[in-house]
Amino acid sequence: MTLIRRCAELIDIHETADNAWAATGPVHSRTEFIAWAPSLWHALAQGRKSMNGRGFLVLKGTHVEQSEDGVAQLISLFISTAFGTPTRTDKKLQRFAWPVRYESTGYRSPTFSQTMAEAAFHTDSQYLDEPERYFGLFCVASDVQGKGTNFLVSRSRIVEKLNESHPAALQALKSPFPFRVPAVFTAGASDEDVEVVWAPIISEGLIRFRRDTIMAALALPGVAVGDNQLAAIHALEQAISEAPSLTHHLEPGEAIIVDNHLMLHARSPFSDSKRLLYRVRMKEQNSGTNTEQGGLADPGQKPWDIMEDLR
Ligand SMILES: [Fe+2]
Structure with missing residues (x-):
């Protein structure tokens, strides 16, 4: 049985991808996937290995652009199991495959995935x-080249830049x-829910950054950091802008899998409200140490084509 046919069967039974996924469970899903589509699993496992030290992988031929919504979400989830265990992204709707598209939410603090604006370099x-260690963006519909285009920059290159120019900032x-949790991801999914998490921006094997959630936390009463930390954010942003970055414009049917601990990612603004990606975040299956060997692939590297294996 092909993966696509199995996903369609599961949607017939469970109606939504979230229900199907919750009913099947991640371990069983992985086992079933290996049984239905061993060659695709093997190809994805090779792809995952190739991510060590590269930080990302582009997949082609996922078929999500040709599939009905629920089936496309399930395909995204099954492919993601080759990299990690999909997590529920929000506490209220508890979705596994999150639609990244323009939403008129009315939130005072919407998250990047709900707007058409530029998303500055950040960690998911x-x-x-x-x-989560990994996330995948599965493209159903894209805007034209240059709009909604993704950019990646690696932790190791940023640290190199800081070491050269601002060693005190690196410390x-x-x-x-402090990072303020965006409204849609709080327990009550409302602007009234104030949740703040404190964590280092640079730690062993992990970079964690998003300017606007830090600034939103610092605007709250009683939340403050030292002047040296504010200056360090400025130095970090300078280092990000100077570090070599990689550009990829996702086309329909493509997916990009990113090591969220090793890479910051950004997105240019877009204007086509039909642009649609499914995002899946994955926690690591086995604890392991991150390998950083340069952390940025050869830009000429070919995308991993999985089309043949999916059919
Ligand atoms: Fe993101």
Whole structure:
């Protein structure tokens, strides 16, 4: 049985991808996936290995752009199990595959995935005690080249830059900073829920950053950091802008899997409200240490084409 046919069957039974995924469970899903599509699993396992030291992987031919919503979400979830265990991204709706598209939410603090604006360099779920190790963006519909384009920069290159130009800032970035949890991800999914997590921006094998959630936390009464820490954020942003970055414009059917501990990512603004990605975040299956060997792939590296294996 192909993965796509199995996903369609599961949607017939459970109606939504979230229900199907919750009913099947991550361990069983992985076992079933290996049984249905061993060659695809093997290809993805090779892809995962190739991420060590690279920080990301582009997949082609996922078929999510040709599939009905629930099936596309399930395909995204099954592919993601080759990298880690998919997590529920928000506390209220508890979704596994989060639609990244323009939403008119009315929140005073919407998250990047709900707007069409530029998303500056950040770590996903930087407001969690333990941000997920990986995330995948599965593209159903894209805007034109240059709009909604992704950028990546690696922790190791940023640290190199800071070591050269601002070693004191690098030390300050290892002290705790406050991150305000965006409204949609709080327990009550409301602006009235104030949740703040404190964590270093740079720690062993992990970079955690998002300017606006730090600034939102610092605007709260009683939340403050030292002047040296504020200066360190400025130095960090300078280092990010000077470090080499990689650009990828996701086309329909493509996916990008990113090591969220080793890479910061950004997105240019877009204007097509039909742009749609499914995002899956994955926690690591086995605890392991991050390998950083440069952390940025050769930009000429070919995307991993999984089309043949999916059919
Ligand atoms: Fe993000």
